[in-house]
Amino acid sequence: MNLMKNKVADYIITGQWAKKAYQEAQMYGKANAIASSADKTFSYIPDCSDLPISEDADYVYICENNTIYGTKFKELPNTKGKTLVADVSSCFLSEPVDVTKYGVIYGGVQKNIGPAGVVIVIIREDLITEDVLEGTPTMLRYKIHADAKSLYNTPPAYGIYICGKVFKWIKEMGGLEAMKAHNEKKAKILYDFLDESKLFKGTVEKKDRSLMNVPFVTGNEELDAKFVKEAKEAGFENLKGHRSVGGMRASIYNAMPIEGVEKLVEFMKKFEAENM
Ligand SMILES: Cc1ncc(COP(=O)(O)O)c(C=O)c1O
DSSP: OOSOSSSEEEEEEOSHHHHHHHHHHTTTSEEEEEEEOGGGTTOSOOOOSSOOOOTTOSOEEEESEETTTTEEOSSOOOOTTSOEEEEOTTTTTSSOOOGGGOSEEEEESTTTTSOTTOEEEEEOGGGOOSOOOTTOOGGGOHHHHHHTTTOSSOOOHHHHHHHHHHHHHHHHHTHHHHHHHHHHHHHHHHHHHHHHOSSOEEOSOGGGBOSSEEEEEOSOHHHHHHHHHHHHHTTOOSOBOOTTTOSEEEEOOTTSOHHHHHHHHHHHHHHHHHHO
């Protein structure tokens, strides 16, 4: 609503959050789906080097890391000069980001930063204007929040306090370069195992694999259910894939230590030996 001045926006549909954002935008203007990976159950990121960007598009939207399907944009789309808007909810602070390439970066903090209830928005200053889509509620105008230094309404102070603790922790860990190395090391342990396993396999095209969310299957739904059940009994939480895709998904956000992934792979090896 803040950006849709021509009432035109282009969406790249790479999963459920992108689809929801696209559907929502249709309520306010002409939203165009200019690329999609729905044809292969969102298991890849489409080639975004030369998309049919609308001439009058107010912005181009991506969901940078697709939480449910486990894909990530390794390269940002060529927006042909249009403002890039990215939902980074599930990859925020997992690695360094060049903010100059975006118009708006936004995300819920509940994956890598703090408790649900806080949203962070990084917006290019020239995009903070009074010239917003007619009917945009005061509460939803970025200028109101920017002018009030994010204190227009009562802030969720406890949630923000926890985020502050996490920012300090990330700094102590060595900052975002160190988080990236840490996350790559973790993800590699799991992906390497998936690539050599005879029972489990990853569901995402290798080049588009997320560092944060790793979906995998056995190819047999009953065996998947057995794995989720036995894993839970062994102390591994939340390994069931999203209800819309089934299978399994290991979310290995910043807070997951390397030992957590090592233990999971150990458990998967044992399960494989017992069930092949
Ligand atoms: C990429 C992405 N965007 C948006 C959301 C929605 O967040 P919320 O439930 O806080 O609205 C999620 C939640 O998992 C997400 O992963």
